[in-house]
Amino acid sequence: MSYAEIAAGFLLASLVRSAVVGGLIFVTGLLFVPVHIDHPLFLLVFTVLVAITFSSLGFIAGLWAKNFEQISIIPTFVIMPLSFLGGIFYSSEMLPPIARMIAVYNPVYYMINGMRYGFYGISDVSITVACTIVLILAAVSLGVVWQMLRVGYNLKS
Incomplete structure (x- = not known):
């Protein structure tokens, strides 16, 4: 199997799992x-x-984590703060100008605004900009996955 096929298999499995969990949460809501x-x-x-x-x-x-404890570093110290600072509970219009300027460097900010636009038809940023940033982030992260698999990062001893 090629590196792209391995990555696609893992990522498609993750997408299916995400769709099932997200769908169940949505239906429950x-x-x-x-x-x-x-x-x-x-x-x-x-x-x-x-x-x-x-x-x-x-x-x-x-692939980066050497042990199970290192996996929890990412959600705890990266994903959670970016989510809370990305405007999930508030509009960026409520922020002071300096905080609003900082928020535009948070990629989760664009993800949240894209979802907000999909649900409510409103967004704090241009939806084209949000889509472009998320598309670039997806492409870069997929490229990194492919490269890590290609070189065998943390796979080969």
């Missing part, structure tokens, strides 16, 4: 709150793009 999605096709495509990005970043973290 519908039991409590009615939801109207403004742009369902955009939301589906953007969600897959974000899932590819996080799947490949998780693959990179898995």
Whole structure:
């Protein structure tokens, strides 16, 4: 099997797992709150793009980590702060100008705004910019996965 096929297999498995978990969470949420999605096709495509990005970043973290404890470093000290600082609970319009300027360097900020646009039709940034940044991040992270597999990073002793 080629490195691309190995990466595709792992990433597709991750996408299926993400779709099942996300779908179950969404259906469970519908039991409590009615939801109207403004742009369902955009939301589906953007969600897959974000899932590819996080799947490949998780693959990179898995190859990087020497032991199980190192895996928890990424969600605890990278993903969680970027999520909270990315505007998941607030609009960036509520931030002071300096914080708003810092927020634009957070890639999760664009992911959150893309999802917000898909659900509600509103976004703090241009949706074209958000899609472009997430697409670039997905392409770069997929490229890193392929390169790590190609050189056998943490695979060969």
